[in-house]
Amino acid sequence: MHVDAIVEDLLDRQDEIMRELFNFLRMPSVSTDPAFCQGMRRAQEFLLDWLNRMGLSEVQLLDGGGHPAVFGAWNGASGKPTVLIYGHYDVMPPDPIEAWVTPPFEPTIRDGRIYARGASDVKGSTVIALATVAAFLSLRGSCPVNIKIFLEGEEESGSPSLRNIVLQHKELLQAEAMISADGGRASAHFPTINVGCRGLGELEFSIHTADKDLHSGRYGGTVRNAIHEMARIIASLHDERGAIAIPVLMAGVPPLSEEERLQIAMLPFNEAEFLREVGAQGFGETGYSVREQLTLRPALDVNGIWGGYVGPGSKTIIPNTAHAKLSLRIPPGQDPHQALEAVKAHLRNVCSPLGVRLSIIDPNTGTPAFSLRKTHPLVVAAKKVLLQTAKLEPVLVRLGATVPITTIFHELLGVQTLMFGFNLPDEDVHAPNEFFYVKSLAEGLTSWPRLLEELGKFDLEQFRQMAIEAAPPQSPHGDTSHG
Ligand SMILES: [Zn+2]
Numbered sequence: 001m002h003v004d005a006i007v008e009d010l011l012d013r014q015d016e017i018m019r020e021l022f023n024f025l026r027m028p029s030v031s032t033d034p035a036f037c038q039g040m041r042r043a044q045e046f047l048l049d050w051l052n053r054m055g056l057s058e059v060q061l062l063d064g065g066g067h068p069a070v071f072g073a074w075n076g077a078s079g080k081p082t083v084l085i086y087g088h089y090d091v092m093p094p095d096p097i098e099a100w101v102t103p104p105f106e107p108t109i110r111d112g113r114i115y116a117r118g119a120s121d122v123k124g125s126t127v128i129a130l131a132t133v134a135a136f137l138s139l140r141g142s143c144p145v146n147i148k149i150f151l152e153g154e155e156e157s158g159s160p161s162l163r164n165i166v167l168q169h170k171e172l173l174q175a176e177a178m179i180s181a182d183g184g185r186a187s188a189h190f191p192t193i194n195v196g197c198r199g200l201g202e203l204e205f206s207i208h209t210a211d212k213d214l215h216s217g218r219y220g221g222t223v224r225n226a227i228h229e230m231a232r233i234i235a236s237l238h239d240e241r242g243a244i245a246i247p248v249l250m251a252g253v254p255p256l257s258e259e260e261r262l263q264i265a266m267l268p269f270n271e272a273e274f275l276r277e278v279g280a281q282g283f284g285e286t287g288y289s290v291r292e293q294l295t296l297r298p299a300l301d302v303n304g305i306w307g308g309y310v311g312p313g314s315k316t317i318i319p320n321t322a323h324a325k326l327s328l329r330i331p332p333g334q335d336p337h338q339a340l341e342a343v344k345a346h347l348r349n350v351c352s353p354l355g356v357r358l359s360i361i362d363p364n365t366g367t368p369a370f371s372l373r374k375t376h377p378l379v380v381a382a383k384k385v386l387l388q389t390a391k392l393e394p395v396l397v398r399l400g401a402t403v404p405i406t407t408i409f410h411e412l413l414g415v416q417t418l419m420f421g422f423n424l425p426d427e428d429v430h431a432p433n434e435f436f437y438v439k440s441l442a443e444g445l446t447s448w449p450r451l452l453e454e455l456g457k458f459d460l461e462q463f464r465q466m467a468i469e470a471a472p473p474q475s476p477h478g479d480t481s482h483g
Contacts, residue, residue: 193386
C-alpha cells in the first residue's frame with residue numbers, strides 16, 4: 001500500500017485519533033509530584049495497551065529505579081535501519097491551577113486549539129507518532145523501517161533514571177537512529193528541521209545569616225536579613241542589560257561563527273511579535289538577535305526563591321535562611337560541568353565577603369548541547385518530506401530548550417536524534433493554558449508516515465555509512481568524564 005493511502009487513512013480517522021489523545025490528556029501524569037502516581041500508572045497502562053493492540057512485540061515497562069519507560073518493538077524490516085521513536089508520557093505540574101481557563105486535565109477545544117496540560121509537551125506529538133506506526137501495521141502489515149518505541153516517564157523531572165534505563169537495556173534499545181516526538185517546530189509558517197538544542201544545568205542553594213529567625217524589634221537594624229542578602233546575590237548574576245555577569249562562565253562560550261549567524265538569519269522571525277505574544281520587553285545580552293540569544297548563547301535564570309514568612313497576617317521576623325533554584329541553558333560547545341562550577345564559584349565569591357553561609361545542593365552534572373549534521377540521513381530524509389508537504393525548502397534551526405535524551409542516547413547508544421515534534425513555539429508549554437493546535441495533528445499525520453517511508457529507502461549499510469560520515473567530532477570536553 002502506497003504511503004499516500006496511509007496518510008489518507010490517518011487523516012480520515014482524525015476524530016478517532018483525537019479521542020485517543022483526549023484519553024491520554026485526561027491522565028494527570030505529573031512525574032515530579034508523588035501525589036500524581038495514579039495518573040502516571042494510568043498513562044503507562046494506556047500506552048502498554050496501545051502498543052500491544054497495534055501488534056508490537058517485547059511490550060514492557062523498562063525500569064531504571066524511578067518512573068519506568070514504556071517500550072515496544074517491531075522487527076520485521078530486515079535489511080533496513082532500526083529507528084527508535086522517542087516521546088514522553090509525563091507532564092509538568094499544572095500549577096497555578098486557578099490560572100487555567102478550563103481544568104488542565106479536561107482537554108477542551110477552543111479556537112482551533114486543544115487546551116490541556118501536556119497537549120503540546122508532548123502528548124500531542126507522541127500520539128501522532130504512535131498513530132503512524134499503528135496505521136502502517138494495520139494497513140500494510142509492516143513498517144518501512146524497524147521500530148523501537150521508547151516513551152519516557154521522567155522527562156519533566158530531569159530524567160533522573162534515564163541513564164540507568166538505557167544502560168540496563170542497551171541491547172534492547174540498539175538502533176541506527178532516533179526520531180523524537182519531543183522538540184517541536186520553530187515556526188508556524190516555514191518548515192524547519194531541528195538540528196540541535198541547548199544543554200541544561202540546574203542548581204539549588206541556601207544561605208544562612210544567623211542560627212535562627214530573629215525578632216525584628218530586638219535585632220532589626222543590627223544583623224543581616226537572609227532575604228535581603230539573597231536579593232543581592234541574585235542581582236549579582238546579571239548586569240543591568242541582562243547579560244550573565246560571571247566572566248569565567250562566559251569565557252567558556254564559543255563565539256558565533258558566520259555560518260551559524262547565516263543559518264539563524266534564514267528563518268524569518270518577528271522579534272517584536274515574539275515578545276508581544278507574551279507581553280514582555282526585549283532584554284538580554286546586546287549584540288545578538290533574539291534567536292541567537294535563544295539558541296546559541298547561555299541563559300541563567302532564577303526559577304524560584306523562598307524564605308521568611310508568607311503565611312496570613314504578619315510575623316515580624318528577620319529570616320535567617322533563604323533559598324533559590326537556578327537553571328542554566330548551555331549553548332553548543334560549552335561544557336556543562338565547567339559552566340555549573342563557574343556559577344558555584346561565583347556564589348561562593350559573593351557570599352564570603354558578606355559573612356553569609358552558603359550551602360549548595362549537589363546539582364546533577366548537567367546536559368551538554370546537542371548538534372545534528374545536515375548530511376545525516378535523518379536530516380536528508382526530513383528535508384525531502386518537508387519539501388514535499390510544505391512545498392518550501394526547510395530551514396535548519398536549533399532549539400533554545402533542552403532535550404536531554406539527544407545527548408544521553410548519543411553518548412550511550414551512539415545514535416543521533418532528529419527532533420520531529422509538531423508542537424509550535426507559542427503553545428504555553430509548562431505554563432497555565434498549555435495548548436496544541438488542532439491543525440498540527442493533521443500536519444503531523446501527513447509528515448510522520450512519509451518520514452518513515454523515506455528512511456525505509458535507505459538500506460541498512462548505506463544508512464550506517466552516512467550516519468558515521470555525519471557524526472559530529474568527539475566532544476573536546478569529554479561528556480562522560482564527570483559522570
Ligand atoms: Zn517539558
